[in-house]
Amino acid sequence: MKRKILLFLVLFLLFPVLNIEAHSLKNIIISEVMHGIREDGKNYASCEFIEIYNLTSQEIDLKELIGDKIQIITKSSTTSRYLTWKTNVIEKNSYFLIVSKECSKSKYYSQLISLADATYSAFLSEEGGVRIIKNDGEILDEILLKENKIEFNQSLERNLETGEFFIQNCPNPTNSKNETFYFCSTSTTPTIPSQPTPIFSQISPSDIVINEFVPDPVDGEEEWIELYNNTDKEIDLTGFYIEEGSGAQTFLNGKILPKGFFVVEKIKGYLNNSGDIIFLKDPTEKIIDKVTYGNWNDGNLEDNAPTAKDPYSIARIIDGRDSDEDNLDFKIANPTKGTFNQILNLGNFISGIVINEILPNPKGDDSEKEFIELKNLNNFEVDLEGWYLQDSSNRKFIISSKKIPTKIPKNGFLVIFRKDSKIALNNSGEDCVKLFQPDKTLVDSVCYSEEALEEVAFARNEKGEFEWTEILTPGKENEIKKPNKKPKAKIFVEKNKILVGEEIFFDRSDSFDPDGDNLKFLWDFGDGNKKEGAYVFHTFSEPKKYKVTLKVEDERGAFDVAEVKIEVSKNKDEEKYYFDDLSGKLFISEIFPNPKGRDDQEFIEIFNFSDETLDISNFILTDKSQREYKIKEGTKIEPKSFLVFWKNETKISLNNDGDEVRLLDSNKKLIDKVFYSKAPEGLSLSRTENGEMIWTEIVTPGKENEFLKESKEKIENLIIKNVGLKEIKNLNLKEKVKTKGVVSVEPGVFAENILYLSGSGIKVKFNFQEIPKIRVGDELEILGEIFEEEGEKGIEVFSKENVKILGHKIPPKPKEIKIEEINEEFLSSLIKIKGEITEIKENFIWLKENEKEILIFLKEKFKENKNFEKGDSIKVAGILRKIGNQFILFTRNLDDLELIQKPKLKSSLNESIFQKNSKLILAGILMLLIGVIFVFLFKKKKFFLKA
Incomplete structure (x- = not known):
């Protein structure tokens, strides 16, 4: 009897744990679907997305729940699409975004793919739908698009409160990180700078190459692929993946050292012995390298690498060298997993001869002064008789002693001028130079795609990488002096038509410098006012058309100018x-x-x-x-x-x-x-x-x-409301009000005609010329009308006589709240928050507390005035505003920022480890308890059997 009671208690305790998943499985719903986009007047059905929402308070492993497939409903049947997971967990009360791979080819919406939590091959249509099915066949949710007339660039979105679907003209898919992609480009709100790009997006094609692979291993061994890092930096491969011709993907985890190797084993799918295609892609699905071998038809069989039978591999002739012509880069080799390649039957192959410098666009006569320079990196002389050069047009020049010297001394140079080679390098557009041995083995190649500036050479630097240089050194060691390229100025504004006294946001975030130089941003508003900064606010006091110019200047004095026209109208009121x-x-x-x-x-x-x-x-x-x-x-x-x-x-x-x-x-x-x-x-x-x-x-x-x-005062009392600051946010627009408050932000901090009152927080806008001198702490009585800008209600005052300074009080202190408590109630209020700096960019920082994050805008340049950095814990005071859908805390001055402490790496690391493993620890304790009970019951049973 006791054993039954114990068993019942065990099952009773376990049941809620086991039931959590079962209960959660019925609360995954489809929240938004789009079946195609429209770009440049044409419809493209291939870029689509499916957004899922978790209604429960538990995180759910989607992959475990639904497997690797999602079902697409077509006009006459259903078909399954395989999912490629970037993450498979959908957090409690959170979204999960599935995007078609074809979105990466979109002109305007390609960034959508970087937000995807999973990807699939497109198959949706306006006549079909989507169905989510559990592994056991139970349908979790489905949606039929044919019941609604959904146009391209529209989505079908679900109201999470009512469960009803509606047509969304501005699709806004959200991923598991709560990042939203907005399809509507006609935004009337300023662009908020995004967080800095992860390191993987800075990896260029051929920085990492597929260096060697074995499609037909010896008996008892598995296929493998070797990667090589051409750069001088360590690269984290987490999220990168190998994809072979069937679409099977093998995700990578780990780091590849500079000029180092990385071996991928246990490949998903398989490499066909007769021929296949192999891709290396980064987490955004950008192709970093690809190799086609054997009889795989990618549209050009002639440039395929050879295939190899057991026991050989297919390897690059020179580790890491990539000319993008696989037939020239690869040969059959002895397998050398994780080390330097050993090519078979190379005969008299000589390495160490490189193309060192080329001059496509000399000053003066191109036919006389263009040159290609070769360098011998060996400690012995090499005779290049019979070797040949070839450009992208396939023009060939055979190096022969009948035309030029062919011997190149150790560590020496050989300069070949156009008058001898007849090879004319392109000044604009792409071109390549290749060097071959007499047996047609490719020894080296160099390609460029930019416009070749006059009297600027393309030369190998000390790292072996090519750069443009203003110093020409034919027959000598290269000297690199980069030609300065002027920056590109671009302006973004909220809108081009505003009213007198209305604040407008100017943004230069699309401006850039091709050389990566530090830039200065100088704004001229055309009304006598000038400002400097990446992001600025301005108000115009007179109705007219203004030409606003932005001058972007780099460290070496090169500059570019952009302009935008702003039409300012007289305030209608x-x-x-x-x-x-x-x-x-x-x-x-x-x-x-x-x-x-x-x-x-x-x-x-x-x-x-x-x-x-x-x-x-x-x-x-x-x-x-x-x-x-x-x-x-x-x-x-x-x-x-x-x-x-x-x-x-x-x-x-x-x-x-x-x-x-x-x-x-x-x-x-x-x-x-x-x-x-x-x-x-x-x-x-x-x-x-x-x-x-x-x-x-x-x-x-x-x-x-x-x-x-005599009735004027009586009438004013009838139409003017005497209200407290708390009531103002609930009043109708244009209502006349009189109120009192203490100044928390004085005029001139955010704009010349803007101040804020403390307490419930109210924005006050003066719509007259001679603004009285007002300080923080002044108590004011103001008379004006209710207005609203960017969701922020305030009082607009039209006359100096309607502002009275009643006295001076102690400057108001900000209300201290947590980041997670921030909502519309605190708009226009002076608040103080604390948290950890997660990113710093220009005049913005991101502050995080308990997984909640907010954007901070600083009026003055951050790094130049405060010695803060990523990871610091700080307190920040300021006025809370909302631009678009984003809360932003606007600081008044640098005193609003206070350092709490620098990061303590060890303790935070331990805390993070504990948090991540807390569920595992609890599960372990539970399993241990169950084990003890069963051991006790088992021993007790044996005791009675012996008796």
Whole structure:
């Protein structure tokens, strides 16, 4: 009985653990699907994605759950597509992104492939769908595109709350790292710099090459592939993979030393003995090297490497040398796994003769001064009689003593001029020079693809790599002096049309220097203001068209200039139509939106200011609801006279909570408009003699407007709300408010006309010229209107008289919060956070705390003023803003940054190890407990049997 109780307890304790996975499996859903893209006016069905979401609070191993396949539903059947995993874990309440490999060929969306958590071969269509199936055949989820008319560059996205699908015009797939790719390119928000590119993207083709391989191993051994690192740096191969002709992929893990070898064994798939193709790709699926051998048809069988039978290998003649012609680079060899190649039957092959310098574009006569220089790296003389040079056009020059000297001394040079070789090197476009022995064995090759500048040579440096140099050294040791290439200036702006006083973000992030020089960025805004920096904000104070220029200059004085035109318009809310403005003759003179009693007393009154009778037939009155009233044919308005249009006639119902009345001519050209935010009951909005619209208790339809001076304060109290800062974010746009607050950011820090009030945090924008001197800590009383920019509500003030300095208080302290607590509630607030610096770039840093990260914008250059670096723990204070979908903390000055500590490598490493292995430790303890119980039961059973 006791044994049964113990067994029950074991199963009872184990059941929740075993059931976690079973419960989780039913909560994987398809959250977004796109079946194709549209580029340059054409549809491409090959670039597509499938986004999956984990609704559970447990991480799930997708590969273990669904295997290596995903099912694609076609118009008439279903087909499976193999997945290539970059990661197979989908975190709790997180996304997982599967992207077709063909997206890498896209002109505009190729970066999508770098965000993929897994890839597959494209097969979706607008008539098909996707199905996710467990290994046991159970369908987890499916989606049918044919039930919705999905165009190219549209996706079908699921509302995670309701479960319903809708057509998304701006697809936004998200991966397991919570990185989102936005398809819509017409963004009105500044580009936020991305994190620095991982080292693998800096690996160029042929930096690592497939150096040797065995497709037909001796009995008892396996196929293998050897890689060679041509660079002088150690390269981490994690995420790289080998792919053979069937599509099978072998992922790599480890590092390859400089000028070192790396052997890949236990290859997935197999290398065909008769012929195959082998790719080496980086984690973004970029091809680093490829080799075609035997009878594999890649479109050109003639340049295939040979194949080899047991016991031989196929190897490069010279380790690491890659001319991109496999028939010239590879020969049959004795296998030398992980060491230098040994080619069979090379006979009198002589290594150590290299192409050392070429001059494609000399100053003056190319036919006389072009040259190709060879160098003998050996300690003995070599006779090159019968050797030959060949360029990309297959023009051949045989080195013969009848034309030039053929002997090249030890460590010496042989210069061959164009007048002798007749080989003309291209000045623009790609060209190659190859050196062969008489038996057609390729000894060396050099290729260039850039435009050859005048009097600049392409020469081998001390590392054996080729660079362009301004110093020509035919017959001598090379000297490298790189020609300076001017930088390229490019400007990104949020938008090209803005209003006076509106803040605009300028970004140079697409500018670059081909030489990698440090750059200066000088901005001229065309209004007398200039700034320096990679990312700048600016406001314009006058309405006009401005030409903004960016000068990008490198360390050696070379520069490039880009420009963009910005059209600045007068703020619509400042537009006033004065009676003495002779450019207009007709005005809205009075409106009555909220009469006491019945609303049929509403009216709109217009006034003819001119000295002539005006025919206003077919003119239009309209409001914000777009309801239009066309004035009847034959309607005229006498000079200096009024005309009233009642609600019963126009059917226009003016809103009490705010509306806009417009007067248009017969061609729908705007003549006048009047806006109000809240209509007090029984008051009309009437035009004064100076053109200002104000509320009055005296309603005068068809007559000259009248105003009571003593009622002004009473009326203001009706339409102006006295509110606390907390209430402002809940008010409607254009509502007039009066409030008090203490200044946390003074004017001139972010912009000349912008300040922030502390507490709940409110942005205040001054829309007038003479801004009073205001300091941090000043208590202000302000009167203005509610406005909103980039999701940030604030108060816009139109007059200096509406700003009162009540006194000075202790400067406000920032509210300390955690990064994970950041949300819209803190927008415009002065906050302080802490965390670890994960990246530094230009005026931005990334700060991380408990796996949550935020972007910090610094007004001043970071590295020049603060000795911080990646890994440091710091505190940062600033104003929280939101640009696009990204929260950004804007610092006020360098005092907002405080160093907490430098990284402690050992303790953080131990902590990381513990965190990563905590689940394994708990599982181990559980298994140990189970083992002890079963041993106890087993021994007890043996005891009773003996008895």
